[in-house]
Amino acid sequence: MTAATKVLDVAGVSKRFGSVEVLSDVSFQVDKSETVCVLGPSGSGKSTLLRCINWLEQPDAGQIYLNGSRVGINPGGAVMSDRDLSQIRTRIGMVFQHFALWPHLTVLQNLMEAPMQVQRRPKGEVRDEALALLAKVGLADKRDAFPARLSGGQKQRVGIARALAMRPDLLLFDEPTSALDPELVGEVLVVMRDLAREGMTMVIVTHEMGFAREAATRVLFLDRGRVVETAAPDKFFADPDTDRARQFLQRYAGEPAGGRR
Amino acid sequence: MIHDFGIVWSERGLLLSGLANTAILSAFSAIGALLLGAALAPALMARHRAVSWAARGFVDGMRCVPFLLFAYIVYYGFPSFGVRLDNWTTGLAALTLYNAAYMAEILRGAWIVQPREPLEAGVAFGFSGIGLFRRIILPPLLLAAGPVIGNQMIQIIKDSAFLTIIALPELTHAASSIQSRHYVPFAAFITAVFLYWGLCLIIEAGVNSIGRVAEARR
Numbered sequence: 231m232t233a234a235t236k237v238l239d240v241a242g243v244s245k246r247f248g249s250v251e252v253l254s255d256v257s258f259q260v261d262k263s264e265t266v267c268v269l270g271p272s273g274s275g276k277s278t279l280l281r282c283i284n285w286l287e288q289p290d291a292g293q294i295y296l297n298g299s300r301v302g303i304n305p306g307g308a309v310m311s312d313r314d315l316s317q318i319r320t321r322i323g324m325v326f327q328h329f330a331l332w333p334h335l336t337v338l339q340n341l342m343e344a345p346m347q348v349q350r351r352p353k354g355e356v357r358d359e360a361l362a363l364l365a366k367v368g369l370a371d372k373r374d375a376f377p378a379r380l381s382g383g384q385k386q387r388v389g390i391a392r393a394l395a396m397r398p399d400l401l402l403f404d405e406p407t408s409a410l411d412p413e414l415v416g417e418v419l420v421v422m423r424d425l426a427r428e429g430m431t432m433v434i435v436t437h438e439m440g441f442a443r444e445a446a447t448r449v450l451f452l453d454r455g456r457v458v459e460t461a462a463p464d465k466f467f468a469d470p471d472t473d474r475a476r477q478f479l480q481r482y483a484g485e486p487a488g489g490r491r
Numbered sequence: 492m493i494h495d496f497g498i499v500w501s502e503r504g505l506l507l508s509g510l511a512n513t514a515i516l517s518a519f520s521a522i523g524a525l526l527l528g529a530a531l532a533p534a535l536m537a538r539h540r541a542v543s544w545a546a547r548g549f550v551d552g553m554r555c556v557p558f559l560l561f562a563y564i565v566y567y568g569f570p571s572f573g574v575r576l577d578n579w580t581t582g583l584a585a586l587t588l589y590n591a592a593y594m595a596e597i598l599r600g601a602w603i604v605q606p607r608e609p610l611e612a613g614v615a616f617g618f619s620g621i622g623l624f625r626r627i628i629l630p631p632l633l634l635a636a637g638p639v640i641g642n643q644m645i646q647i648i649k650d651s652a653f654l655t656i657i658a659l660p661e662l663t664h665a666a667s668s669i670q671s672r673h674y675v676p677f678a679a680f681i682t683a684v685f686l687y688w689g690l691c692l693i694i695e696a697g698v699n700s701i702g703r704v705a706e707a708r709r
Contacts, residue, residue: 284615286611286614286615312619312620313619315619316617316618316619317617319614319615319616319617320616320617322615324612324615324616326608326611326612327608328606328608329608330606330608330609330611330612331609331612332609332612332613332627332631333609333631333708333709334630334631334634334708343616343626344616344617344618347618347622347626348616348617348618348622349617376707376708377708378707378708378709379707392616396616396617
């Protein structure tokens, strides 16, 4: 792939919290329309990696580029102002483990809030697009409901629609089904599968092995803050190169595909 | 006794203007205190030590001073620094500043128990600074703290009675004037009590309607 089609380039990112090195020298790239699933045991730094991409956490070392432009650091080398960082963040959608919907706004308002307030797009256009997105995730009838009145699966579908309403270049998912009851996981994965098929560029931290195997274009296996393995899902799940990946997969082996919370 | 209330009735103009002044004073102070409290709350939560300590100093200072003393200080103390205010401005400033400290503390209390993720989502979606606070952080705080804010507003109404000491013609001042003019203390003061009670009922009605708005979102 040429550099022009790289949506995300993570180069040598490290992050420590106190004495604990959470990420060490993590590098990977994501091409346009790729679905990269980040797998690994808990505490391996997966969430921190995602949060470094949009600078919710400031990496201690390394560079992050979105469509070729540096995230978080100005050309002069100084840390970006909140304003400049905001500009970049509007191009990176994020879906949170616990949904993180804004409780004081209705479903439709949740979708319209950032496009109108941050991106300053016209209300009519934002509204039409938001309604179309709600229809797409199957929640057109919930547009005037408040998040508190929705099931977990519905909340997460709103969370995905809210991220899409920003027209992002890249979508980040931080364990989007981990907080859901098992019977609600499926409805969220269906939406994510559709997005993958439509060519949305996504980085997904997940424990859903079935989903990763089926929908990922590439798997990134993280352990103790390092990228241990990166491979096509067929290869990774059938014949991983490292013992650590093999051990990790064995722990999931007894469970039905897509069935793990 | 009926005769005493008859005298109070004959002075109803004075009482009603006192009631109106108390209502105006309380309303403006409540709004001012809430706005100032909303500005102070992020300062209390600030990561900058100097900012949070300054805000903390103000808030704790205010909360440890009896309001009556504070009103005296503003009324008699400020002129010695060359700041001369009329009794209306003094009363309004004293009530507002004093209660802003409580409002800030109320909002901070609601803030620390809010889940972190919606705020984080705000940041991730490009909100920052004042926009983040105003659009994402503050509305849930106001909904969560509605009843406690209403309680503080009732406190403001009651504190406003102290301003009789700086000759502000509010309700207590009016009742006091009537009793000294006609010597009908019980009738004058009990009438004032009922009028205060009426004001508090209005606040409670407001709190209940905010409660319904919050309930739909909980």
